[in-house]
Amino acid sequence: MTRPDPDPLHLLASRPSLRMDVHSGLLFEDVPLQILARDLGTPCWVTGAGTLRRRVRNLRSAFEAAGLDVGFHYAMKANDHLATLSVLRAEGCGADVVSGGELHRALTVGIRPDRIVFSGVGKTDAELKFALVQGVGQINVESAEELVRLSALAGTLGATARVALRVNPDVEAGTHDKISTGRAGDKFGIAWHEAPALYRQASDLPNVIPVGLAVHIGSQILSPAPFRAAYGRVADMVRALRADGLHVDIVDCGGGLGIRYRDELAPPPSALAGAIQETLGDLDVALAIEPGRWIAAPAGVLLASVIDVKKQPDDVPDFIVLDAAMNDLARPALYDSWHGIVPLSPERAQEDLIPQTVVGPVCESSDIMATARPLPPLQRGDVVAILDTGAYGAVMSSTYNARPLAAQAMVEHGQWQTIKARQPIEALWAGETIPEWLDRETA
Numbered sequence: 461m462t463r464p465d466p467d468p469l470h471l472l473a474s475r476p477s478l479r480m481d482v483h484s485g486l487l488f489e490d491v492p493l494q495i496l497a498r499d500l501g502t503p504c505w506v507t508g509a510g511t512l513r514r515r516v517r518n519l520r521s522a523f524e525a526a527g528l529d530v531g532f533h534y535a536m537k538a539n540d541h542l543a544t545l546s547v548l549r550a551e552g553c554g555a556d557v558v559s560g561g562e563l564h565r566a567l568t569v570g571i572r573p574d575r576i577v578f579s580g581v582g583k584t585d586a587e588l589k590f591a592l593v594q595g596v597g598q599i600n601v602e603s604a605e606e607l608v609r610l611s612a613l614a615g616t617l618g619a620t621a622r623v624a625l626r627v628n629p630d631v632e633a634g635t636h637d638k639i640s641t642g643r644a645g646d647k648f649g650i651a652w653h654e655a656p657a658l659y660r661q662a663s664d665l666p667n668v669i670p671v672g673l674a675v676h677i678g679s680q681i682l683s684p685a686p687f688r689a690a691y692g693r694v695a696d697m698v699r700a701l702r703a704d705g706l707h708v709d710i711v712d713c714g715g716g717l718g719i720r721y722r723d724e725l726a727p728p729p730s731a732l733a734g735a736i737q738e739t740l741g742d743l744d745v746a747l748a749i750e751p752g753r754w755i756a757a758p759a760g761v762l763l764a765s766v767i768d769v770k771k772q773p774d775d776v777p778d779f780i781v782l783d784a785a786m787n788d789l790a791r792p793a794l795y796d797s798w799h800g801i802v803p804l805s806p807e808r809a810q811e812d813l814i815p816q817t818v819v820g821p822v823c824e825s826s827d828i829m830a831t832a833r834p835l836p837p838l839q840r841g842d843v844v845a846i847l848d849t850g851a852y853g854a855v856m857s858s859t860y861n862a863r864p865l866a867a868q869a870m871v872e873h874g875q876w877q878t879i880k881a882r883q884p885i886e887a888l889w890a891g892e893t894i895p896e897w898l899d900r901e902t903a
């Protein structure tokens with residue numbers, strides 16, 4: 461049986477940063493989104509700084525209530541805009557980075573190197589050297605080969621790398637196949653049975669100090685059970701390593717906590733804190749988490765205008781063609797993910813709902829934002845907000861179909877500012893060169 465779609469206005473009830481005002485329409489942190497659509501144009505991403513702050517504080521309170529002192533390394537792959545990072549740095553977050561580029565961004569906003577963890581299944585020599593020179597606090601090694609390479613690179617620089625082994629606990633996260641990372645066949649992490657010997661090898665190698673274990677089993681996880689299973693296995697490994705005389709001082713618990721996009725029963729942060737407390741709480745290790753989506757997703761909306769309403773026969777939903785597409789928000793096309801869609805106009809929001817299929821203009825059949833979605837009858841020129849797009853939204857945009865990257869704004873307490881101008885069209889071919897011999901041919 462298919463699940464009924466929640467009413468667009470009903471979605472607002474559980475999203476305190478969004479409110480429908482009878483005069484100004486949809487407000488995000490008290491900024492009328494219609495003003496942003498008018499002044500910046502669409503498509504346009506909007507990030508709520510207050511929402512980012514509130515969510516970090518909620519997460520922190522849950523861990524404090526569980527009696528846990530946990531370091532927060534924000535997984536900046538979710539949303540790496542400098543403004544987002546600045547807010548989160550001010551809230552006391554370090555960063556989990558997956559590339560030299562992300563490391564550069566984190567340093568640019570002043571996140572201290574010792575508060576940065578470098579994870580990732582393929583770190584180049586150049587990226588590792590950059591991390592070592594910058595004094596990154598922890599490098600999560602994902603293979604025996606990487607460990608040996610890192611030891612040698614650190615040697616050439618006269619540096620010492622603090623290393624955690626990212627282990628693959630072979631746990632089913634119960635999430636979408638394409639965002640599961642902790643099953644034995646996944647490319648991530650060190651195979652479970654190889655990890656103890658590798659930890660021993662790390663303690664014998666020069667220029668690296670093994671400080672602990674890291675685990676991350678996937679994203680948008682909607683039950684505490686997989687977390688408990690993974691952390692329980694990691695706790696067993698910590699005990700076994702210590703029994704072998706090895707030092708394990710840190711457990712990095714990764715990210716993955718899911719959110720409610722539609723009607724999911726997402727576990728509250730207290731459930732994650734509880735899973736960590738139960739499994740790792742008595743180990744006397746420094747604990748850290750790497751939340752991305754949970755912090756950033758509800759702190760963002762994507763504004764899009766209706767270009768056309770493509771009428772269909774009576775029993776078929778009309779196509780609502782937006783000016784935002786899969787090149788802007790890739791999640792629906794990639795993972796069939798569901799995002800709330802709310803019209804900005806207060807009048808439109810009051811109308812009766814009829815099923816409509818919301819699509820983008822990109823030349824791909826998968827460019828569908830919502831299928832047969834109950835929405836007020838949308839008309840050309842209407843603007844909608846696509847909800848919960850603050851994580852894995854703008855960061856995953858491309859310029860496919862020669863569509864410039866959308867503008868971005870940040871809101872807080874009724875004020876707003878542009879944080880990224882719409883990409884100028886010429887920027888799409890900046891850096892491209894036509895070979896000279898082609899020029900001669902056309903002369």
Ligand SMILES: Cc1ncc(COP(=O)(O)O)c(C=O)c1O
Nearest residue numbers: 535676679715716750751752753
């Ligand atoms: C190593 C690591 N840590 C943290 C995260 C953040 O995950 P999420 O956004 O689901 O919290 C990811 C992404 O899945 C990751 O690969």
Ligand SMILES: N[C@@H](CCCC[NH3+])C(=O)O
Nearest residue numbers: 537639679680791851852
């Ligand atoms: N990009 C995915 C999440 C991947 C997390 C990184 N391993 C999403 O949009 O849900």
